[in-house]
Amino acid sequence: MQKIRDFILGFKSFQDIYFCREGSPFQELRSGQAPSTLVVACCDSRTDPSLIMQCEPGDIFVVRNIANIVPPYEPDPGRHGVSAALEYAVLSLEVQDIIILGHSSCGGIRALLDGSARDGEFVGPWISILDSARNQVLKNFDPSDEKAATALEMAGVLTSMENLLTFPWLAERVTQGKLTIHGWYFDMACGQLFSYLPQTRSFEPLAPRCPPRKDMVDVT
Numbered sequence: 111m112q113k114i115r116d117f118i119l120g121f122k123s124f125q126d127i128y129f130c131r132e133g134s135p136f137q138e139l140r141s142g143q144a145p146s147t148l149v150v151a152c153c154d155s156r157t158d159p160s161l162i163m164q165c166e167p168g169d170i171f172v173v174r175n176i177a178n179i180v181p182p183y184e185p186d187p188g189r190h191g192v193s194a195a196l197e198y199a200v201l202s203l204e205v206q207d208i209i210i211l212g213h214s215s216c217g218g219i220r221a222l223l224d225g226s227a228r229d230g231e232f233v234g235p236w237i238s239i240l241d242s243a244r245n246q247v248l249k250n251f252d253p254s255d256e257k258a259a260t261a262l263e264m265a266g267v268l269t270s271m272e273n274l275l276t277f278p279w280l281a282e283r284v285t286q287g288k289l290t291i292h293g294w295y296f297d298m299a300c301g302q303l304f305s306y307l308p309q310t311r312s313f314e315p316l317a318p319r320c321p322p323r324k325d326m327v328d329v330t
């Protein structure tokens with residue numbers, strides 16, 4: 111309960127900052143949103159994209175799931191939460207950028223590597239979207255090797271970037287130059303944010319403090 115009390119106190123200060131003071135952003139935002147960017151992030155409690163990127167309300171449209179995965183385009187009657195968020199962000203909000211935000215120490219990726227989620231009802235089938243990336247990584251690393259986790263976290267970002275392009279209306283906007291896809295990786299061990307550069311096929315630091323990560327595995 112202590113934490114719940116803290117959250118209510120937190121909301122009170124949010125009220126003061128964002129609603130009560132003159133010129134608060136919600137004076138404008140209460141009539142609608144126009145975020146420029148969609149972020150696909152993990153559910154992990156340490157990887158809140160608004161906090162990491164110090165965003166203001168209204169800046170980013172966010173969909174979070176286990177291991178920050180974008181599934182492939184599957185236009186069947188299934189209940190596709192991530193695909194629905196993509197559709198709304200791209201076709202209604204017309205975002206100009208999509209960021210896939212991977213991260214270090216991802217429990218979902220760890221479960222995929224060691225097979226521990228296989229017996230679950232929902233996590234296993236969900237993360238199996240990255241099975242082919244997992245198989246690629248395991249050609250180079252032992253599953254217990256920490257480098258395997260890092261490589262699969264990064265390979266998962268690339269798989270999701272590729273899956274985005276299987277949505278025809280999304281791919282069309284990328285081809286038209288109206289939409290750009292970014293693959294980012296938050297390393298919480300060194301407090302760094304990396305971006306995938308296709309030219310070097312590596313993740314390079316966006317706010318240089320650490321050396322480039324060369325240990326990702328190509329899944330193309």
Ligand SMILES: [Zn+2]
Pocket residue numbers: 152153154176177178213215216217218219
């Ligand atoms: Zn995660």
